[in-house]
Amino acid sequence: MLLRKAYRYRIYPDAAQEKLFGRTIGCCRLVYNLCLEQKNEYLRRRKSLSKFDQIKELTALKEEFDFLYEMPHHPLQQAVYDVHAAFDNYFAGLKRRRELAMRGIKANPEDFPKWPTFHKRGRKESFRYPDPKQIKIEPERIFLPKAGWVRIAMHRPIAGKIKNVTVSAIAGEWFVSAQTDLESEIPVNRGPAAGIDLGSAQPIVLSDGTVFGIPRAAPTERRKLEDAHRTVHRRKKGSKNREKAKLRLARLQAKAARRRRDAAHKATTTIAKNHGVVVIEDLKVKQLTKRGRGTAEDPGTLVKKRANENRALLEIAPRTIRTMLEYKCRWYGSTLVVVDPAHTSETCSACGVVDPESRITRARYVCGACGGDFDPDVNAARNILIKGTSATGGLPGMACGSSQTIGRKQEEDAREGGSSALQGRE
Incomplete structure (x- = not known):
């Protein structure tokens, strides 16, 4: 049986690599939102627009936004794929809900995808490399296109064939997730x-x-979170000190969530x-x-x-x-x-x-x-x-x-x- 698993590791990019990753996330968000806007317009006109049509327009988009040339090309393509995957999931879920209703099965609407929405800054801070041939992984470093070798904490080996790699940011900390396919025989579980x-x-x-x-926040940690919340509210909106306070709060919350x-x-x-x-x-x-x-x-x-x-x-x-x-x-x-x-x-x-x-x-x-x-x-x-x-x-x-x-x-x-x-x- 083919099993699909993901392995997530912490990476430590240098200043230049971190800047590149941040700009790549922003560019993928730009491409996603522009493609979503165009797709919505075509649907309103009841016209078809495939993902391949939009991928072909990436060249013209790069001429309009020169900075896109500095970004890796494949993650930009994946942003287009994500738009169409979101629409495919929505319509498939809509069809499934109708089928279940006809069969008399009550389904929870929250379990089904909603209409795709625009990506906002601070949410879905990630991008994806789809070609495993461009990725090289060694015990203490990983090679990523445009970024070069990045230091990685390999706490466990990867089993299976790598299909793609996703780079993500959580509260200013960077991670890579390698999705793999693994052939494995699954025995019948005879447990109680x-x-x-x-x-x-x-x-x-x-x-x-x-x-x-499940570990809960200790009283001292709860006080730290409360202090961090108060600090954010005291800082002037739009100031650098407020951004620093928000990052400190996000890191405390991310640590507890982990x-x-x-x-x-x-x-x-x-x-x-x-x-x-x-x-x-x-x-x-x-x-x-x-x-x-x-x-x-x-x-x-x-x-x-x-x-x-x-x-x-x-x-x-x-x-x-x-x-x-x-x-x-x-x-x-x-x-x-x-x-x-x-x-x-x-x-x-x-x-x-x-x-x-x-x-x-x-x-x-x-x-x-x-x-x-x-x-x-x-x-x-x-x-x-x-x-x-x-x-x-x-x-x-x-x-x-x-x-x-x-x-x-x-x-x-x-x-x-x-x-x-x-x-x-x-």
């Missing part, structure tokens, strides 16, 4: 099934009681390797993290408590964990099942009685019917597992049809458009 409950207090809890933590993502990768790899069936909730994160402030006519209550809960849940990044499990389960031969989260925290996993009052505290669940005493998160994870492995798709004691179990094939169909959107934003 596991249900996963995601929460703000205990980030990842399995049905067997295993808990995986720690959380590293922990999520380790946890999801362990889960996908050791379990043949993985059952996870279909959480609607946007709905769960709505602001509790309310309106003037209907003001909210416990606004600060709700904000803290929302921040804690967003730090866990449930959708990111689900995305990681989607491709890692394919790597390790396991099956991912997504279920409706309704009533999983209110149902006793032993007798199946639904009673919201049984959860007497955040850390204790005592069933009023059978007297079972559980950790609430473990109880919810067991209920999720029951939903995913039940032939009827329901929990014991619940009305048939009150929950939904989505099989692997059905689940892949339901999110096919969403996965295309992710590929278009790579």
Whole structure:
């Protein structure tokens, strides 16, 4: 089976190389936005415009903007490809949504790509080299067209055949991502099934009681972030000192995000390797993290408590964990099942009685019917597992049809458009 993987490394360009990378990102953004504007105009006129037509116009565009001659040519071409890939993903997702609606399958609109929008400075700070023949990688350096040899931290070897290399900037720090194709035989995973409950207090809890933590910001780190926020607001807009303060804040946030993502990768790899069936909730994160402030006519209550809960849940990044499990389960031969989260925290996993009052505290669940005493998160994870492995798709004691179990094939169909959107934003 052909597996597609990506390897990301930190690089350390010198001042000239860093300037070239920054200008290349800006030029790719310029080409992308001009092509998107032209494509939108052609669509309004109901005329066709292929990516090859626009690539041919790059020569004329370079004559208009002389500085484009100084940039590597292939990344500019890739900007044109990205425009058309975004439109292809949008129309494919639209078609898939209609097909699912005709089949009676309810799909989440957030999982499907939206109409392509213009790129702004500070977002999607990256460009791509599509020709692996132009790339040379050695243990301590990498050769990139126009930039030459750049120092790289190779913390692990690359397995497979390199297809393309992407250079990206995050908070002033530079990275390269090498996408590879690897032929590998995937054995059937015979491990036990596991249900996963995601929460703000205990980030990842399995049905067997295993808990995986996601590092949170310590009080000292939280104070540093608050100080950095205040410093940005004190600085004059448009000044160099404000830009320096914004960069310091971005680096603090990026460091915390890297720690959380590293922990999520380790946890999801362990889960996908050791379990043949993985059952996870279909959480609607946007709905769960709505602001509790309310309106003037209907003001909210416990606004600060709700904000803290929302921040804690967003730090866990449930959708990111689900995305990681989607491709890692394919790597390790396991099956991912997504279920409706309704009533999983209110149902006793032993007798199946639904009673919201049984959860007497955040850390204790005592069933009023059978007297079972559980950790609430473990109880919810067991209920999720029951939903995913039940032939009827329901929990014991619940009305048939009150929950939904989505099989692997059905689940892949339901999110096919969403996965295309992710590929278009790579």
